[in-house]
Structures are given as structure tokens and as C-alpha cells.
Amino acid sequence: MSFCLTGSAAVAFMSYNTMENLLKPDFFNTSKDTVKTMMSTVISATLPKTTNTKLTKPVNFTLKHIRFDPSGSLFCVYWNISEWIVDGCSVLKTNSSCTVCSCDHLSTFALIMQTSRHDSLMELLNLVCVIVGLVFFSLALLTFALCQWSPGVNNVARINICISLLLAHLLFLIIITVSHGLQVLCAVISGLLHFLFLSGFVWMFIEAVLLFICVKNLSQLSSINRAVLSREFLCVIGYVVALVVVAVSVVMDPNGYGSEMCWIKIDKGFISSFLGPVCMILTSNTILFIKIVITLNSTLKNLNSDVSQIKQTKIMVFKTLAQFVVLGCSWILGFFTNGSKVLEILFLIVNSQQGTFIFLIYCVFNNEVRQQYRKFFRCLCSGQKQH
Numbered sequence: 001m002s003f004c005l006t007g008s009a010a011v012a013f014m015s016y017n018t019m020e021n022l023l024k025p026d027f028f029n030t031s032k033d034t035v036k037t038m039m040s041t042v043i044s045a046t047l048p049k050t051t052n053t054k055l056t057k058p059v060n061f062t063l064k065h066i067r068f069d070p071s072g073s074l075f076c077v078y079w080n081i082s083e084w085i086v087d088g089c090s091v092l093k094t095n096s097s098c099t100v101c102s103c104d105h106l107s108t109f110a111l112i113m114q115t116s117r118h119d120s121l122m123e124l125l126n127l128v129c130v131i132v133g134l135v136f137f138s139l140a141l142l143t144f145a146l147c148q149w150s151p152g153v154n155n156v157a158r159i160n161i162c163i164s165l166l167l168a169h170l171l172f173l174i175i176i177t178v179s180h181g182l183q184v185l186c187a188v189i190s191g192l193l194h195f196l197f198l199s200g201f202v203w204m205f206i207e208a209v210l211l212f213i214c215v216k217n218l219s220q221l222s223s224i225n226r227a228v229l230s231r232e233f234l235c236v237i238g239y240v241v242a243l244v245v246v247a248v249s250v251v252m253d254p255n256g257y258g259s260e261m262c263w264i265k266i267d268k269g270f271i272s273s274f275l276g277p278v279c280m281i282l283t284s285n286t287i288l289f290i291k292i293v294i295t296l297n298s299t300l301k302n303l304n305s306d307v308s309q310i311k312q313t314k315i316m317v318f319k320t321l322a323q324f325v326v327l328g329c330s331w332i333l334g335f336f337t338n339g340s341k342v343l344e345i346l347f348l349i350v351n352s353q354q355g356t357f358i359f360l361i362y363c364v365f366n367n368e369v370r371q372q373y374r375k376f377f378r379c380l381c382s383g384q385k386q387h
Contacts, residue, residue, distance in 0.1 A: 011106070013061070014044045025112045028077055028084035039065050039074065039099070040111035047106060058102045063111045065097055072115030076101035079108040096255065096265055125345065127176060129352035130169050137166040137355030143363040147372050156231050157207035158358055160238050161326075164200035165354060168193055175262045187258030191246060194257070194264060194274055198242035201281045204328040206234055208288040211323060215292050241277075249273040278331070285327045292323075325350055325357045 025036035040063035063076075074091050076099070077084040089103040099111050141162050144155050171189050249256060249270070256270035264271050324330060333347040363369050 034114040045106040133352045140359040168196040186262040190257040
């Protein structure tokens with residue numbers, strides 16, 4: 001190695017702006033069939049006046065990303081005759097804009113990202129599920145708005161769950177169709193999705209609390225209904241909590257939104273601004289759901305042999321079990337989908353159909369609503385016959 005009198009050595013770095021078109025990322029051979037993307041320009045590092053490329057200590061260098069925020073696995077690679085390889089190189093740290101590589105020799109380097117190949121069937125299933133979910137969210141909202149409900153029925157949480165998730169589904173359609181590559185639009189959409197999903201989960205928690213109070217049949221219900229469970233108070237809780245979380249997240253890291261998939265960036269722990277509140281709500285809703293089932297079970301044991309009462313209770317049990325999805329508890333599956341295609345498909349289908357379950361439980365299986373449906377269709381048919 002060529003040292004100067006002070007004991008240091010000069011290293012020359014050269015950057016090639018279009019070399020990635022020749023030394024393509026597809027020359028990076030891996031055991032898995034993945035999509036390879038060049039994430040940096042190709043650079044070379046050499047020691048002048050020597051042919052020795054081995055180093056006594058690893059050299060660290062930073063490569064700036066030339067593409068969108070990375071969403072796959074990053075590899076620091078070097079060119080070896082006819083292919084990119086990783087021997088002697090590793091990723092020290094990375095963020096949304098650059099990656100620090102460490103290599104034990106000098107060569108021609110680059111940064112390559114590996115991502116799983118897009119599954120066209122899964123993308124089609126995702127699109128179909130989102131559209132079906134949109135249809136049933138819309139039907140549920142129309143039913144809540146147009147049908148007459150008993151004075152004791154409180155649909156405020158269900159209506160707002162439908163509104164939040166309906167808008168989130170619409171944004172997903174925008175992501176699928178037009179938003180890729182538009183960084184500003186992606187950042188705005190990811191921020192809106194953050195707010196809508198959080199507000200949806202907060203409303204699921206409110207629905208769980210209301211259902212628990214209903215099942216327990218608390219004597220204080222009539223007295224606290226106006227003061228604590230008023231529609232205005234619930235709306236403040238349902239939307240302000242989510243708005244505060246998103247506002248704090250924006251202040252803490254304004255660049256935390258707008259990943260390649262138009263979602264929250266996962267670096268620097270920013271994703272915890274979503275997963276933290278969601279995990280707390282899922283835990284609370286699961287506990288409330290278990291308590292509701294236990295309460296109903298004890299109620300069943302204390303029933304007399306009144307057939308109609310037993311029938312009504314069975315309907316209530318069925319609706320409570322279906323609430324597992326409505327309350328968002330099935331989102332827990334998302335923590336176990338890694339590596340399991342079956343769980344991934346189940347998670348996609350079940351959680352995209354919360355509107356379907358809401359429509360079935362509170363509209364189709366509601367006798368009063370069914371009677372209003374029949375009346376509406378009879379009027380519609382008679383009107384057509386007159387014409």
C-alpha cells in the first residue's frame with residue numbers, strides 16, 4: 001500500500017453516472033427469484049500507485065439512493081469479472097435517502113435492492129376485495145342514513161367505521177391506479193391513510209365499549225348516555241385522537257410519509273406511530289370481546305326455558321361472534337402473515353370485508369330493517385308496474 005510520510009494513504013473514488021445500464025442489477029445472482037433494482041450509481045475505489053486492493057481495516061462509504069424510498073432488502077455489492085457479489089461487503093446502516101456500506105477491499109461498488117416479484121393473482125384478489133368492500137360500506141351507510149331506527153339504537157360508531165374505511169378503500173384504489181412515482185401525492189395519501197385507519201380503529205374501540213355496556217346492561221347506561229356517550233363526545237374522541245397522533249408524527253418527522261407503496265416509511269421507527277396505537281386498540285378490543293362472550297355465556301346459563309328468549313340470545317351470540325371482525329380483532333392475523341400465503345389471503349379477505357359484516361349484522365339480520373327493505377322494494381315494483 002502506498003503511504004505518504006504522515007502515515008496516511010490517498011484513496012480515489014470515481015462515480016459512473018450510466019454504468020448501471022451496462023453492469024445491470026440482474027447480474028446479481030441469488031438463490032431466490034426476486035426483482036433486483038439498482039439503488040445507487042456505480043462507483044470505483046482505488047489506491048493510486050499500487051495494485052493491492054486488500055485492506056487491513058474495512059472501508060466505509062455512503063451511497064446515495066437514486067430511486068424511491070427502499071422497500072426491499074439492500075445489498076452492498078462489488079463487481080467480480082462478470083457478476084455482482086457481496087463477499088466482504090455488508091450494510092452498516094440505511095435510511096430513506098442513503099446507505100452506509102462497509103467492505104474489506106477496494107473494487108467497483110454499487111447498492112442493489114431485492115424485492116419479491118409481484119403476484120398478479122394477489123393483486124387481482126386485492127383489487128376485487130377492495131371494490132367489494134367499497135360496495136358494502138356504501139350499502140351499510142345508505143341503510144344507516146335512510147332507514148328508521150329504534151331510539152335506543154346507537155349507530156354512530158358503525159357509521160363512522162364505515163366512513164373511515166370507505167375513504168381508506170378509495171385511497172387504495174388511487175394508489176393501485178395512478179399514484180406510483182408521484183412522491184408528493186404518495187406522501188399526502190400515506191398521511192391520509194394513517195389518519196383514516198387510526199380513526200377507524202378508534203371507532204372500533206368505541207363500538208367495543210358500547211357493545212360491552214349493552215351486553216352488561218349497566219344500570220347507569222341511561223344516566224351516562226347523554227353526558228359521556230353523546231354523539232358529539234364520541235365524534236371528538238373518534239377523530240381528534242387520530243388527528244393528534246398524525247399531527248405529532250408529522251412534527252417529529254415530516255419526511256416519514258410516502259414510501260414506495262405510498263405508506264408510512266419503516267425506517268427510524270416511524271411505523272410505530274401507527275402500530276403502537278393499533279396494537280393497544282387490538283389488545284383492548286380482544287379483552288372486551290372475551291368479556292362479552294363470557295358475560296353472554298353466564299346469561300345463557302341463567303335463562304329459563306322460554307324458547308323465544310333462547311332464540312333471541314342465540315342471535316345475540318351469533319352477532320357477538322361476528323363482531324370479532326367488526327371490532328377489528330381479525331387484524332391480529334397481520335402479525336402472523338410472514339411466510340404464510342394462506343394467512344396472507346385470509347387476512348386480505350377478512351379485513352377488507354368489515355363493511356360486509358357490518359351490513360349483514362346490522363342491516364340484513366335486523367328484522368326491522370328487513371321490513372323496511374321489503375316495503376321499499378314493494379313500492380319500487382308497484383311504481384314500475386304503473387309506468
